[in-house]
Amino acid sequence: MDLKKLMTDLEAKNPAQPLYLQAAKEVLETIVDFVNENSQYDKYAIVERILEPERIVKFKVTWVDDKGQIQINRGFRVQHNMAIGPYKGGLRFHKSVTEDTMKFLAFEQTFKNSLTTLPMGGGKGGSDFDPTGKSEGEVMRFCQSFMTELQKYIGPETDVPAGDIGVGGREIGFMYGQYKRIRGEHVGVLTGKGLEWGGSLIRPEATGYGAVYFLEGMLKEKKDSIKGKRVALSGFGNVAWGAALKLEELGAKVVAISGPDGYILDEDGITGEKIAYMDELNATRNNVVAPFAKKYPSAKFFAGKRSWEVKVDIAIPCAIQNELDENDAKVLIANGVKYVVEASNMGCTAEAVTALQKAKVAFAPGKAANAGGVATSGLEMSQNSMKLAWTAKEVDEKLNAIMTNIHDNCVKHGKEKDGYINYVKGANIAGFIKVADAMIAQGIAY
Secondary structure (H helix, E strand, O other): OOHHHHHHHHHHHOOOOHHHHHHHHHHHHHHHHHHHHOHHHHHOOHHHHHHOOOEEEEEEEEEEOOOOOEEEEEEEEEEEEOOOOOEEEEEEEOOOOOHHHHHHHHHHHHHHHHHOOOOOEEEEEEEOOOOOOOOHHHHHHHHHHHHHHHOOOOEOOOEEEEOEOOEOHHHHHHHHHHHHHHHOOOOOOOOOOOHHHOOOOOOOOHHHHHHHHHHHHHHHHOOOOOOOOEEEEOOOOHHHHHHHHHHHHHOOEEEEEEEOOEEEEEOOOOOOHHHHHHHHHHHHOOOOOOHHHHHOOOEEEEEOOOHHHOOOOEEEOOOOOOOEOHHHHHHHHHOOOOEEEOOOOOOEOHHHHHHHHHOOOEEEOHHHHOOHHHHHHHHHHHHHHHOOOOOHHHHHHHHHHHHHHHHHHHHHHHEOOOOOEOHHHHHHHHHHHHHHHHHHHOOOOO
């Protein structure tokens, strides 16, 4: 495997797609030695085949707003790799959605899903539609138009989308209703469904819970404890909310959360009803955290700034890609951070990751640490297939076991000679092996 040639060819084939190239480079740099030590992967051109998505669907979404005006958005579904199971990955409704965004997320999803050990391939989709400020009727009409096209390409044994940024239970409900209307069948074609019609308990909290379970593994590996640790989160959606719930339960102290308008610092700790208020703020779809400081006297709001300037033991990005840059990483390092856990997809820039690893900060990449969401989606698929529902305790126990297994596999493949755990390398190699071996076994099919 010639890394330089691969990247040169990839850049030539994918111009103006920096996120996809960033994600690909991060994976290739960490698996190159392993691939070169195992000649079967080169013989079957596995790396070159994994780099090319199996299918990219791009379509027009036309809908009518409350004023009767016609609106047009773009829809995407990237079906990246199906070697180990149906395509699986979220749908994102956000103005930042492009083909580049979807390609990088689908690529990452392939390895993330592999790490869970569940039979799920990698995919991702969404639209540049922004639900913020839209009426419920407008969101419904958009979702119905979006699903009218998407339903041609998905199915319970083909491609099972879930929610993501901008796509919660309401949007999943509207899309599922349209799928049933067109196809005339009640099947597990979407996950993140309502509990009354096939959803799984703890799915909204799952990504945050899973990230904290992975963090627990990191702490145990260093013979450390989560109790009393100061934590900064970014975002205040389902991921940050779920992480805050589990961190409080395990004895950590969340002191900072953030939104696009700035961050909240609360030295008394964000606990109990304050965590519930995070969920309430998320439900308003206004994407601001400033009201938190008005409601709670102990909280201070810092406009236009990031929560990474707060002195903490643990930092958990929970919002969007590249939200923690090199300067943020240097501030965290100077303030003595010990653990950084990506609960968002590729939440740290490549430069930030390099700085953290150079400083020997324990760093967990999103494809491993935030796999709890898709793992629980996989558990929802299992429940749908068996036509039953597990209790919250059963789902939580299975999620904990999956995240513990992911952590241990990352350690197995990522432990360096000086004892430092390179979780990025470990996650990439562990995720790669399962997909690559399945591709070899199935012949030149994917």
